[in-house]
Amino acid sequence: MKASEEVVRILSDWDVNHIYGYPGDSVNNLIEEFRKSQSELKFIQVRHEEVATLAASAEAKLTGRVGVCVSIGGPGAIHLLNGMYDAKADSAPLVVITGQISHDLLGTDNFQEVNLERLFDDVAIFNKRVTSGKQLGPLLKQAFREAYEKKGVSVLTVPDDVFTEKVRKTELRSEAIPSFHLVPDKHSVQKAVSLIQQAKKPVILAGKGGMGARDELLEFAEKIAAPVVVSLRGKGVIPDQHPLCIGNLGHLGTKPAYKAMQNADLLMLIGTSYPYRDFLPSDAPAIQLDIDSSKIGKWYPVDAGLVGSAKEVLAGFNEQLTYKEDRDFLQECQQDMSDWWKQMDEIVSESSGNLQGPHVIGTLNDYLDDDAIVSIDVGNVTVWSARYLRLTNQKFIVSSWLATMGCGLPGAIAGKLNQPDKQVIAICGDGGFSMVMQDFLTAVKYRPPITVIILNNEEIAMIKYEQKEMGHSPYQTDIQDLNYADFAKASGANGYFVQNKDELVAALKECRNNDLPSIIDVKIESREPLPGK
The missing domain is CATH 3.40.50.970 (Thiamin diphosphate (ThDP)-binding fold, Pyr/PP domains)
Structure with missing residues (x-):
């Protein structure tokens, strides 16, 4: 052959x-x-x-x-x-x-x-x-x-x-790649249990490595009365509005998550090696659980490093630990999060007439299937999606660590090709989408009925914000406008030009039944990307 x-x-x-x-x-x-x-x-x-x-x-x-x-x-x-x-x-x-x-x-x-x-x-x-x-x-x-x-x-x-060149046939895999059963050493487990039992204000930071261990994570957090903060890639590891969840961390995160971290007397990193020290406790002891030993202690010094799968290790903890009666810290965090959601709801429900990013994401929540795939681009849309998307069981795809603009559309194409029966939505800024917009024609060619929502403010708004924060005057952050709805129609797909909430709702409803790719071009007002900071 x-x-x-x-x-x-x-x-x-x-x-x-x-x-x-x-x-x-x-x-x-x-x-x-x-x-x-x-x-x-x-x-x-x-x-x-x-x-x-x-x-x-x-x-x-x-x-x-x-x-x-x-x-x-x-x-x-x-x-x-x-x-x-x-x-x-x-x-x-x-x-x-x-x-x-x-x-x-x-x-x-x-x-x-x-x-x-x-x-x-x-x-x-x-x-x-x-x-x-x-x-x-x-x-x-x-x-x-x-x-x-x-x-x-x-x-x-x-x-x-x-x-x-001609070659001889070789044997293919006779079985799947073996999975290695990693078990933390007993001393580290005992050290971790001791730290957990002593902590009065424990906080969990869960990442991508916690996906697939939702039940074990929730039982663990409930037993030890710990609020759960999620990394960007960990969004969706537990439902956003679960009583134990207090949102994302960092510039795109929530005030309750930041406050909890600053008051924590024990940090538990589960399936994440979150690198931004400014948002983590200054000197709290830490437990880190990761399948990759090279990630243990990479960004934050740990007192107990546990190498293994989150599902198995947390299940082991759940068997050993007893229900913590002192829940004052958790209840304080939950009240802070309740107040935060009210603040976000007020922003989403503002009725000035002109759409803003939070309005679009807040409206989208009502039209997302429970098992939808959402592909997020990089920029303001990342911040708004982290804060206003209220995920339950949906899949969340993003370029997290490289944070490359232009990832939203390719992620949606891949999502729909792999899960053709699921609702797939890309949320992009006009800057990110226009970097790869030629490949909307790829979606048209293979006909996966994805919906691309473009938050169009005719500028690279996050860069503009960053320039202002540095004390500079905004420069070269404006983007030449284009009617992306007309571009979609010219490509042989569906296009919707949206300027108000009624038009947005109508477009979202129609896209649910489309059998071709669709673009919803949403004109939004410019706004600082970090509301409520």
């Missing part, structure tokens, strides 16, 4: 459903194999390779499976970098296959030749150039294992002539 056929076999064996990419000379032999493949494997042609990696990264975040993308070498490979760094920063497993000029031309400064191994050296945990067809299968299998086990980016650079 040809080496390219072996690639398809391995991708299918790893349960890859979608490959995002752009065809071209140095990968055309592989693309031909995708065309001929009769498996469930689908090649999704994007309009820009950056969107390929952003979509593959979003798919990995959403499903936990390895995302895959393909591009030519040279300029195509260079375009991949932004999404690759997003995957690296957010620990999303990603396999990237790039073409390269043929072996006999390497090193001659030929057309589109780039040293790709050097280019990807910083972003990849596995970065190899394939030198023969015999190598391709084994290295691709290793790339998947490394990406899966280390939650990072694996890259294979393949000269175009390698794909056509």
Whole structure:
């Protein structure tokens, strides 16, 4: 068989459903194999390779499976970098296959030749150039294992002539990658139990690593009378309006979360290595629970580090710990959060006539399915979504640590391709959307009925705010306006131009039944992005 056929076999064996990419000379032999493949494997042609990696990264975040993308070498490979760094920063497993000029031309400064191994050296945990067809299968299998086990980016650079070489069939996986059962050492567990029992004002900060352990986390927090603060990537780990939840932390967070952290006498980091020390206690003892030992104590000094899964370790704690009777601190935090929600409700219900970001997000809450997927872009929309979206069981996708603008649309495309029966909504600013708007045509081509809400204030408002905070006069933060609803219609999709709440409600209702992608272009007033700070 040809080496390219072996690639398809391995991708299918790893349960890859979608490959995002752009065809071209140095990968055309592989693309031909995708065309001929009769498996469930689908090649999704994007309009820009950056969107390929952003979509593959979003798919990995959403499903936990390895995302895959393909591009030519040279300029195509260079375009991949932004999404690759997003995957690296957010620990999303990603396999990237790039073409390269043929072996006999390497090193001659030929057309589109780039040293790709050097280019990807910083972003990849596995970065190899394939030198023969015999190598391709084994290295691709290793790339998947490394990406899966280390939650990072694996890259294979393949000269175009390698794909056509003849190879022997190799054995595929006989079983799934084994899961390692990590158990914290007894001394650390005993130390953690002692700290919990002594604490009068414990606070939990839960992140992405707590996803899938909702029941155990809630039982744990209830037993020890601890309010739960969530990181941005942890939004949705428990329902936003659960009595134990006091919201996000940081510049986009809530006052109750900040206040609780400043008063805490014990910090418990569960599935997060939150880096912003200004928002954490100054000197409280800490317990950190993480599946990755390298994250323990990375940003905040810990007294007890526990390596293991949140679900298993918290279940163990729940068996040992007794119900805490002193609940004064928790009740104070809950009252603060109740007051906070009232303040947010007042902002959302303001009836000045002109829409603002909070109004849009607050209205959207009433039209979100309980199991919807929401893909958030970066900017003001991140702040507003963190504060005003009231998630229950919805999935929340965002570029958290890299915080790259333009992630909202690719995330929605990946979300709908993977979960075609679920409601999928992207919330974007006009700045973020216009960075990748060419790939709305990708959504139109494959017809996933996503809804893209664009909060259009004709400026890069967060940057404008930052310039003001630094004492500067705003400069080059205005954006040339465009009627994005007309753009959607010109693309062969649905477009809605919205200027008031009635029009917004009508558009949201109609989008629920659309069988094509839709854009809701919402004109909003400019507003400082951190209301209630």
